[in-house]
Amino acid sequence: EAGVAQSPRYKIIEKRQSVAFWCNPISGHATLYWYQQILGQGPKLLIQFQNNGVVDDSQLPKDRFSAERLKGVDSTLKIQPAKLEDSAVYLCASSPERLLVGEQFFGPGTRLTVL
Amino acid sequence: SQELEQSPQSLIVQEGKNLTINCTSSKTLYGLYWYKQKYGEGLIFLMMLQKGGEEKSHEKITAKLDEKKQQSSLHITASQPSHAGIYLCGAPDRGSTLGRLYFGRGTQLTVWP
Numbered sequence: 001e002a003g004v005a006q007s008p009r010y011k012i013i014e015k016r017q018s019v020a021f022w023c024n025p026i027s028g029h030a031t032l033y034w035y036q037q038i039l040g041q042g043p044k045l046l047i048q049f050q051n052n053g054v055v056d057d058s059q060l061p062k063d064r065f066s067a068e069r070l071k072g073v074d075s076t077l078k079i080q081p082a083k084l085e086d087s088a089v090y091l092c093a094s095s096p097e098r099l100l101v102g103e104q105f106f107g108p109g110t111r112l113t114v115l
Numbered sequence: 116s117q118e119l120e121q122s123p124q125s126l127i128v129q130e131g132k133n134l135t136i137n138c139t140s141s142k143t144l145y146g147l148y149w150y151k152q153k154y155g156e157g158l159i160f161l162m163m164l165q166k167g168g169e170e171k172s173h174e175k176i177t178a179k180l181d182e183k184k185q186q187s188s189l190h191i192t193a194s195q196p197s198h199a200g201i202y203l204c205g206a207p208d209r210g211s212t213l214g215r216l217y218f219g220r221g222t223q224l225t226v227w228p
Contacts, residue, residue: 064167103163
């Protein structure tokens, strides 16, 4: 079974530029999560999708971050414009259900550096 | 929201030694997840605990959830260099059906030969 795929693995941009990350979850997984992990901290949820609908985006800085999950499969996370404090690893995870009894499967992450 | 505190922040042990990592919550835990992360990589699921007093083992790693369900410990027996990495505990929000996890800041484990 293929795992969660993310691209790119690394991205370096200057502040005020735009960037987009892509995630392909495990086939059949209904729930998709985007987490932000700043160096030295644990992952923090940005947004959660159930199929193609948003169920939790309370921690998403909506003035600059946006995300979509078209057709309930792949997802993209965009930052526009980027700030220095956005430097972090962006992790995508998926799960079959709402974590009632199972685990979240994480992708390798995208490391973003904002200069 | 759920807040988790991990201790120690970092740990350096010699190969073959035993070690314990703790994860403490100020609220009752409704499930506790342990993950391992290598630098620059995603999280690898280790174990999930749900019931107070529950204990699970996988190879040389044992995790426990205390009876009051406010603390979990991860114990590694006879550590090896392959155990090196960052260990993260995560927990869902109390009563929430949304499934999001709140994570501790992680414990950095170094095992030297």
